[in-house]
Amino acid sequence: MLKAATHSGLVLKPPNHAQEVWPDFNSIFSFSTSYSDQPHVTFTYRTSYNKFSHCKQISFTKPFTYEGQIVCQTGDSSNVYKLPYTEKSSLFDKKDRLLGQSPISISKQRAKAVITNNSLRAAASLVGQTEEEDSFLDKEEKVGVLLLNLGGPEKLDDVQPFLYNLFADPDIIRLPRLFRFLQRPLAKFISTLRAPKSAQGYAAIGGGSPLRKITDEQADALKKALELKNLPAEVYVGMRYWHPFTEEALAQIKKDGITRLVILPLYPQFSISTSGSSLRLLEGIFREDEYLSSMEHTVIPSWYHRGGYVQSMATLIEKELSKFNKPEEVHIFFSAHGVPVSYVKEAGDPYKAEMEECIDLIMTELKFRGVKCKHTLAYQSRVGPVEWLKPYTDEKIKELGKQGIKSLLAVPVSFVSEHIETLEEIDMEYRVLALESGIVNWGRVPALNCEPAFIADLADAVLEALPHAGVMSIPTVDPRPAHMGGL
Numbered sequence: 001m002l003k004a005a006t007h008s009g010l011v012l013k014p015p016n017h018a019q020e021v022w023p024d025f026n027s028i029f030s031f032s033t034s035y036s037d038q039p040h041v042t043f044t045y046r047t048s049y050n051k052f053s054h055c056k057q058i059s060f061t062k063p064f065t066y067e068g069q070i071v072c073q074t075g076d077s078s079n080v081y082k083l084p085y086t087e088k089s090s091l092f093d094k095k096d097r098l099l100g101q102s103p104i105s106i107s108k109q110r111a112k113a114v115i116t117n118n119s120l121r122a123a124a125s126l127v128g129q130t131e132e133e134d135s136f137l138d139k140e141e142k143v144g145v146l147l148l149n150l151g152g153p154e155k156l157d158d159v160q161p162f163l164y165n166l167f168a169d170p171d172i173i174r175l176p177r178l179f180r181f182l183q184r185p186l187a188k189f190i191s192t193l194r195a196p197k198s199a200q201g202y203a204a205i206g207g208g209s210p211l212r213k214i215t216d217e218q219a220d221a222l223k224k225a226l227e228l229k230n231l232p233a234e235v236y237v238g239m240r241y242w243h244p245f246t247e248e249a250l251a252q253i254k255k256d257g258i259t260r261l262v263i264l265p266l267y268p269q270f271s272i273s274t275s276g277s278s279l280r281l282l283e284g285i286f287r288e289d290e291y292l293s294s295m296e297h298t299v300i301p302s303w304y305h306r307g308g309y310v311q312s313m314a315t316l317i318e319k320e321l322s323k324f325n326k327p328e329e330v331h332i333f334f335s336a337h338g339v340p341v342s343y344v345k346e347a348g349d350p351y352k353a354e355m356e357e358c359i360d361l362i363m364t365e366l367k368f369r370g371v372k373c374k375h376t377l378a379y380q381s382r383v384g385p386v387e388w389l390k391p392y393t394d395e396k397i398k399e400l401g402k403q404g405i406k407s408l409l410a411v412p413v414s415f416v417s418e419h420i421e422t423l424e425e426i427d428m429e430y431r432v433l434a435l436e437s438g439i440v441n442w443g444r445v446p447a448l449n450c451e452p453a454f455i456a457d458l459a460d461a462v463l464e465a466l467p468h469a470g471v472m473s474i475p476t477v478d479p480r481p482a483h484m485g486g487l
């Protein structure tokens, strides 16, 4: 059953990513796949691309063209189809590297198969192997997926304690080691000071954050998507600063006897302040807990480059563009949650680089679909007196207005659910600012929430990550430098 859960059918245990060496590819190779609803099929490929370099977790980092023939053969060999086939994938970044998964459908004569880049990768990994592994999962294994998210106050009374939890996090307010004793008093002070302004925002969107409800819905949808792919799994939600807290999710995971866990932060791009903070928390808890530290688990650190995510974003953008009278004149305005500049410059946060790469991928996909609009990336939601990533969303909106832009489509990136920063900051504050700045036509792309293609891609990400699960390796050094609060 689980065999049919991946596209390749041959479930691989690839070597450590860092050591992964891609084989020379200028050859015909074949692999098998089985689908629950289709006969056993064998494919044979030839690719014109002759070398894959080191690749990031689950994405290709080089362009390639499939060329030649695909031999499809039913399991009982009664039918063999030889199909001439050429396909160039569409998702390239600025260095002309292919990123993410671009599903390729072949539907000719009576043979039909869906191949993903990942199955091609599986095939690549298979060169030289003859043995087919039945499944890497024992029957007794219980698979869990832990979705990590930030959490938000559910009612106005929750706002100050929620803010306290947020500011008490050393990954949000990063004090030098010597001043760490000030973390909690400072959190109390800042949360009390900010609570009235913050509460106003939450009041404007109905008295609380929709984050818990949407994340629960995403968890349900993901569980169903995994079931459809023949992987029965429990999906848990662990919030960093509000209910259900990560600790509660872990207690449930233990209670349920989960043996293999995929940890999936619901942030497409990695930041020290978001995924990093949640993962640091998990690391501390796992280290102290015998059950958790010996449970096989794996983390998907970021997934902005996945084809399913990029394509889902492009589809949402195209849909909103079509609502404008002159879509070609619309300026696409990506607005990401900001972080202080010091995160990137001093602590090496990959957030900015991942964000820029993400926008490039979405725009490349849009261009591939014939969209010719110009675009801008800016950063919103800054807090406190320090310098944050620029350009700032509010300043950029004013600038675009001055430049004579009349139609603006705001696209929230960096988060996949509606929340205060989309519903209040963008829909209310930035919309008013845009209209005051001379923009006449305003639109906003909705968050992905439970978009079926997006959820299906998350399910694929889980399936692809599952074979990588291992037991905890405990780092001996704190990755933060001492002046940033490291040990």
Ligand SMILES: C=CC1=C(C)c2cc3[nH]c(cc4nc(cc5[nH]c(cc1n2)c(C)c5CCC(=O)O)C(CCC(=O)O)=C4C)c(C)c3C=C
Residues within 6 Å of the ligand: 150, 151, 152, 153, 163, 166, 171, 172, 173, 194, 197, 198, 209, 210, 211, 267, 271, 273, 274, 337, 338, 339, 340, 383, 414, 415, 418, 419, 420, 421
């Ligand atoms: C990728 C997304 C986010 C990054 C990066 C991020 C960094 C970051 N945030 C703050 C301060 C606040 N964030 C608040 C709420 C909030 N932030 C995100 C996402 C990212 N934050 C979300 C999803 C939410 C919750 C929204 C909800 O609906 O409840 C808040 C509270 C709201 C407010 O008062 O504005 C604060 C404060 C910092 C300091 C930071 C990086 C260091």
Ligand SMILES: [Fe+2]
Residues within 6 Å of the ligand: 337, 381
């Ligand atoms: Fe935030």
